[in-house]
Amino acid sequence: xxxxxxxxxxxxxxxxxxxxxxxxVHADEYTPFPSPFCSSDNFTAGSTYQFNVYKLVxxxxxxxxxxxxxxxxxxxxxxxxxxxxxxxxxxxxWDKCVRCLDAAVSWVGPGCPYxxxxxxxxxxxxxxxxxxxxxxxxxxxxxxxxxERSYDYTFDADDAARMSDARWALVGNLTEQAAVSxxxxxxxxxxxxxxxSNSLEMYALAQCRWxxxxxxxxxxxxxxxxxxxxxxxxxTAGYLxxxxxxxxxxxxxxxxxxxxxxxxxxxxxx
Numbered sequence: 001x002x003x004x005x006x007x008x009x010x011x012x013x014x015x016x017x018x019x020x021x022x023x024x025v026h027a028d029e030y031t032p033f034p035s036p037f038c039s040s041d042n043f044t045a046g047s048t049y050q051f052n053v054y055k056l057v058x059x060x061x062x063x064x065x066x067x068x069x070x071x072x073x074x075x076x077x078x079x080x081x082x083x084x085x086x087x088x089x090x091x092x093x094w095d096k097c098v099r100c101l102d103a104a105v106s107w108v109g110p111g112c113p114y115x116x117x118x119x120x121x122x123x124x125x126x127x128x129x130x131x132x133x134x135x136x137x138x139x140x141x142x143x144x145x146x147x148e149r150s151y152d153y154t155f156d157a158d159d160a161a162r163m164s165d166a167r168w169a170l171v172g173n174l175t176e177q178a179a180v181s182x183x184x185x186x187x188x189x190x191x192x193x194x195x196x197s198n199s200l201e202m203y204a205l206a207q208c209r210w211x212x213x214x215x216x217x218x219x220x221x222x223x224x225x226x227x228x229x230x231x232x233x234x235x236t237a238g239y240l241x242x243x244x245x246x247x248x249x250x251x252x253x254x255x256x257x258x259x260x261x262x263x264x265x266x267x268x269x270x
Contacts, residue, residue, distance in 0.1 A: 030103035036120035037243070038112030045114065049131070052076035053108065056129060060086040061105040069097050069258060070210045072135055084129035089246055090185050090207055091255045092124045100125035119243045128243060135211045138220035138244040159194045160234040166192035166202045167228060167249055174206035175221040184208035184217055187257055204249035212244065220245035
């Protein structure tokens with residue numbers, strides 16, 4: 001029997017114990033959004049694929065922390081190869097990003113037991129893994145329907161139309177910028193006048209997974225942009241969040257954007 005096969009029960013027990021502890025640490029603040037995607041195609045407990053999933057998740061957690069909040073890779077070979085990615089959303093602090101990465105890693109296992117493919121969104125990060133390669137493609141667009149709403153400002157009909165026009169234009173510009181950004185992200189604001197001649201500031205961000213190519217990022221954000229009028233017709237703040245891209249906007253003030261910590265200073269030579 002190969003060494004990894006003899007060690008597999010121990011590794012799985014250790015992973016389960018670590019998962020339970022991490023879930024307890026972050027359960028209150030970092031809870032997955034409802035209805036994560038869990039495939040009905042399952043693997044067997046103690047299988048090579050299960051070992052590869054746990055190994056992949058370990059690599060994702062380490063890689064995303066060292067790579068500014070995003071990492072994608074695969075682990076294993078043939079039918080047991082598993083592909084995955086882990087990514088933070090940009091509108092939170094770096095500390096919150098790292099804590100969400102920990103929570104997402106701890107979710108794998110109890111979140112979708114034995115599923116060969118799984119996707120879950122948190123408010124601050126995303127984790128996906130699959131037995132099929134998915135890097136570079138904007139798939140699962142039909143799942144991009146989580147909506148958060150806020151009613152901090154009362155519109156009349158003219159206000160709603162002006163807000164919608166300002167939002168449409170700003171998100172359109174951000175889509176173009178995000179698609180060509182190495183981080184697949186753009187954030188900006190624009191001013192507009194309401195029906196009472198009050199000057200309002202619209203803030204918005206657009207973000208794709210880093211692995212998406214230009215056209216796929218544009219397609220995904222374009223899909224979400226089209227959904228704004230239907231899902232958030234008169235809302236002063238809200239977001240649409242999928243497994244490939246993300247749009248958020250508000251007229252209530254600037255957003256908190258990730259600022260990565262500075263690298264440690266090297267000790268003086270000598």
